[in-house]
Amino acid sequence: MCPETEKLTGLIAATFTPLTPQGELNLAVIGPYVDYLLEKQSVHSVFVNGTTGEGCSLTMQERKQLAEEWCRQGKGKLDRVIVHVGCLSVKESQELARHAASVGADAIAVISPFFFKPSNAEALRMFLKDVSSAAPQLPLYYYHLPSMTGVKLNVSEILEGIEKQIPSFRGVKFSSVDLGDLGQCVSYCRLRGWSVLYGVDEQLLGALPLGVNGAVGSTYNYAGNVMNGMLSAYEKGDLPLAQTLQVKLKDTITFATSLGFDLAMNKQMMSLYSGLPMGPPRLPLLPWPSDTIQDVVKKLQQDMADLS
Numbered sequence: 001m002c003p004e005t006e007k008l009t010g011l012i013a014a015t016f017t018p019l020t021p022q023g024e025l026n027l028a029v030i031g032p033y034v035d036y037l038l039e040k041q042s043v044h045s046v047f048v049n050g051t052t053g054e055g056c057s058l059t060m061q062e063r064k065q066l067a068e069e070w071c072r073q074g075k076g077k078l079d080r081v082i083v084h085v086g087c088l089s090v091k092e093s094q095e096l097a098r099h100a101a102s103v104g105a106d107a108i109a110v111i112s113p114f115f116f117k118p119s120n121a122e123a124l125r126m127f128l129k130d131v132s133s134a135a136p137q138l139p140l141y142y143y144h145l146p147s148m149t150g151v152k153l154n155v156s157e158i159l160e161g162i163e164k165q166i167p168s169f170r171g172v173k174f175s176s177v178d179l180g181d182l183g184q185c186v187s188y189c190r191l192r193g194w195s196v197l198y199g200v201d202e203q204l205l206g207a208l209p210l211g212v213n214g215a216v217g218s219t220y221n222y223a224g225n226v227m228n229g230m231l232s233a234y235e236k237g238d239l240p241l242a243q244t245l246q247v248k249l250k251d252t253i254t255f256a257t258s259l260g261f262d263l264a265m266n267k268q269m270m271s272l273y274s275g276l277p278m279g280p281p282r283l284p285l286l287p288w289p290s291d292t293i294q295d296v297v298k299k300l301q302q303d304m305a306d307l308s
């Protein structure tokens with residue numbers, strides 16, 4: 001059974017998946033990637049095989065290899081390795097959940113299936129329950145990302161009574177801009193000692209007064225220092241500084257969006273900014289020309305400079 005779980009706090013990097021130029025997993029990058037996050041970004045936890053990690057574009061075998069390597073390289077260094085195990089097939093999600101437990105992951109997260117979508121909250125709770133039954137000892141987080149899944153059920157509705165069905169349920173990764181639903185979700189989770197992690201990096205500051213415990217996002221791979229600064233400014237009550245730092249990240253994303261920001265661009269930004277070879281995105285995503293990436297990384301460098 002899943003023990004009581006300490007709350008997840010602070011920034012959690014949604015990791016990119018390093019691929020070779022030929023498009024195969026490049027597991028050798030993960031060791032240096034762990035060190036980069038810790039030493040250069042002061043980010044101490046990771047969320048593996050999620051959207052940023054192209055989890056749904058990877059094979060089962062690749063997802064297992066990545067989960068295993070992140071746990072192996074992160075052992076004794078990272079605070080938490082959370083593995084996303086959501087799949088369209090509940091059986092495959094169970095297999096990944098079982099595997100995550102066997103390699104020492106700290107928690108699992110599950111997105112809603114998005115081809116055949118759950119028709120109501122109960123159907124989604126049943127799906128999550130079946131996944132949890134394969135790894136009952138691991139804390140389970142529901143990963144809410146309606147813009148990508150098209151599953152628009154309110155989280156507050158999904159949470160209703162979920163603890164009775166899923167004893168290992170410990171919270172939500174909330175990647176929606178619906179702050180009303182977020183507030184209700186936080187209120188439900190807080191009463192039960194669970195965590196809510198916000199997933200829209202460019203407006204994290206807006207979610208803090210509602211009581212989110214931490215954040216999972218792609219940009220903390222390269223803007224971790226600045227956003228850690230934003231969190232501590234908020235905690236100290238220095239709102240003008242927190243606002244400045246938050247808007248800096250938004251400025252970068254706005255510029256990237258004007259060029260067509262997507263996961264492929266994000267991944268290439270990470271490679272150029274960090275020096276870690278993340279490699280190409282996987283089809284159907286297409287790589288961007290290098291001059292576009294140079295422009296956006298120049299903007300990122302300007303925005304991050306002298307703020308961290």
Ligand SMILES: CC(=O)N[C@@H]([C@@H](O)[C@H](O)[C@H](O)CO)[C@@H](O)CC(=O)C(=O)O
Pocket residue numbers: 014015047049050051052053148175199200201202216217218219253
């Ligand atoms: C749709 C999407 O990819 N959202 C990102 C954000 O970090 C996003 O990249 C960021 O807010 C920039 O828009 C995360 O919520 C995704 C995430 O945590 C994950 O990779 O699982």
